[in-house]
Amino acid sequence: MLPTLLLTALPVTALAALLASQPQEQEASPVRTPRALMIFVDGFVPDAIAATETPALDRLMADGAWSLEARAESTTISGAGWTTFLTGVHFDKHGIPDNQFLSPNAEQFPPVTARLKEARPGAITAVAQSWEPIHRHVTAHANATHSIYYDFYQFDEDYFDDSSVDALLVDAMVPLLRGEPLDLAVVMLGELDGVGHLEGNQHYHAQDELYQRKLRQIDAEIGRLLAAIDARSTKAEEDWLVILTADHAGSRGRGHGLNIPSHREMPFIVSAPWAAPGRVWPAPKAPDLVRTVLHHLGVEPDLGWGLDGAVIGAAPSARPTAALDANLLANPGAEAERGFRGFTGHPDASILGWSDPGWMSAIEYGSEGFTDLHASAAAPNQHFFAADPSKNGARILQRIDLSPLADDLAAGCQVTASCVLGGLPGEVTGLRVRVHFFDAEGEEVADLVLAMGEDSPLEVGHQGGRPWMDLVAVDLVPAEARSVEFILETTPGPGTKGGWADDLSLVISRR
Ligand SMILES: [Zn+2]
Incomplete structure (x- = not known):
């Protein structure tokens, strides 16, 4: 509210102009409905954003909190990363360290859509993805209102033709985003990784022409998702979080799968009205995404869910300024996040606040x-x-x-x-x-x-x-x-x- 004194002191025309300049929704709807869109891009090399024309990603980063050094799961394998993205726990819990899916544990650690419905049974959710083992072992437990699935390998002959599986997923999601009362939508795009792997991984590189061409297409798909949200008739009464990350990055000739920075460090973008714009310090890690989504949706996670991760981007963050007589090290005792239970299965925690290029x-x-x-x-x-x-x-x-x-x-x-x-x-x-x-x-x-x-x-x-x-x-x-x-x-x-x-x-x- 404006102070009465100020209002009475202003001439009538100035007062009208002042009132007209106030955002409408502040008066009409002080509490807006939180909604979220989770976007996943398989095999996302962070440097490719700066090297490629990506207006949709640029828009998300401009008003968002972001990192280009977020830490993927240490195996840097898709199965692990897709499942962590959906469940918000590391692979020692969800049971999928690689692409073999030998001991999936999605009943105990289900996707975030199932957690949302547990907390809020009326929640409306949609999941769109294209990988059969994820369909069978993970999203089978997603309890999603709308489940969209196309088999990636039926459409991967040419990543650039009309039947791009990523485009089909977005085609199916757009009408839901534009017109349905969705609380949480999840879109997982797999084709950038496919292009990177072509010709013996020769295209897994930020400067690669084919990789950039695919990233431009993916950016256009993300642009379609954002336009669908913008077109909602209820948008003014809603608060949207759009959050994006990957499963791993990659390198030319090797693809991915090593515990090295060029495979493990990936983009992480949090675009929301509450996000503090700019680079996030310390760099986030893969399970932080689900925690951040639940935070936005107003769901306090049950301790029994065993979620890993933390809320990212809610406050401005930077390394503290050096001071005398104080420990200059961040996270000096490895207490900033949960530790792993030994080295069984070789999980390797990303250690917050530290550059951590190996084991x-x-x-x-x-x-x-x-x-x-x-x-x-x-x-x-x-x-x-x-x-x-x-x-x-x-x-x-x-x-x-x-x-x-x-x-x-x-x-x-x-x-x-x-x-x-x-x-x-x-x-x-x-x-x-x-x-x-x-x-x-x-x-x-x-x-x-x-x-x-x-x-x-x-x-x-x-x-x-x-x-x-x-x-x-x-x-x-x-x-x-x-x-x-x-x-x-x-x-x-x-x-x-x-x-x-x-x-x-x-x-x-x-x-
Ligand atoms: Zn992958």
Whole structure:
């Protein structure tokens, strides 16, 4: 409401203009009906958005919260990613790590449409997708009001002809989006991945002409979905969330399936009236999508649903500004999300706030393979960082801007780096910490290392049954330092590639 004083002080014509400029719906309908459209694009290389003309995606990103580094499931295989997109849980729960569909668990972890109906039995939902095993094992449990299915492999002879399966799915969804009281619509587009795989994966690349041609088509399909929403006669009384992600990205020649950034980092876009526009920090992960959809629809998930993930895009987000006497590391104890229960089946958590190019994961204390391992610190602590010993190394890192501390650094500062490291009894731990300082030009100006060798006290500790060792290093910070990199990684060379760590800390203080 406008203050009465202001209204009476204005001339009549100015008052009329002022009232006319107020958005109508603020007066007419203060509470609008939330509705959501989930869009899935298989095999979506994030750099392709900037490299290709994509007006519909650009529109979603312009007013949306987005990331081009969202983390796919670690297997980067379609079956895992399609199911995570629909269910909002990682593959160790939904049971589909790959394309074999050997132990699907969709009865216990059904698609979001079924969860919505559980919370709100009158909800109206529609699911459109084209993959037979998903149809049989996952969306069979979707409890959708409208179920749209075309078999991808009946239409994949030519991805660019009139019978594009993605276009058929959108054809079927458009009238529902335009005219039906839909609460939640799901559209899963599979053909971009198909084009990427052509000719021995030669087209799986952001700069590839054929890949871009298909992405332009997909963008046009998304544009048709958005136009259908815009055409709704009830649009003014509705709040629409349009949310988009993928199952994996990919690379030329390899396709996908590796746990590497070019396969694992994918787009994630949240377009809603409440979304804080801009890049999301820390980067989201695949199961965040379902949580965000339920949040928008006003559904508080039942704890018994066992959903993973978090709501994305609701508040502006950025890495905190560096400050003195505070731990500069984000998520320093792997507590920011749930840990996995050991390495069985090789799930690899994406570790929030860290660059995580390989096989470092967040693991639950006391879980399989770690039943004797307990938190080392007095503080309550559920997870730790661990490098999968069966894989060839692991590494996570954070780079922190120190320019806000320039005056303090000129006056004289010291750095304290600390961690606890552990490894299997009888082995040299595979892990070490490195800290590197860089000047404004990016030249390295100082470093320190926290590590243990074969004769380290950790080995002695192990013989006494102690799995952890605290390590601390203190050093001067060069006055010209403007950024610092903190790296937890497996040591190079032969030896175990396993090990675990917790309570990572990097503190800069005045001397
Ligand atoms: Zn895929």
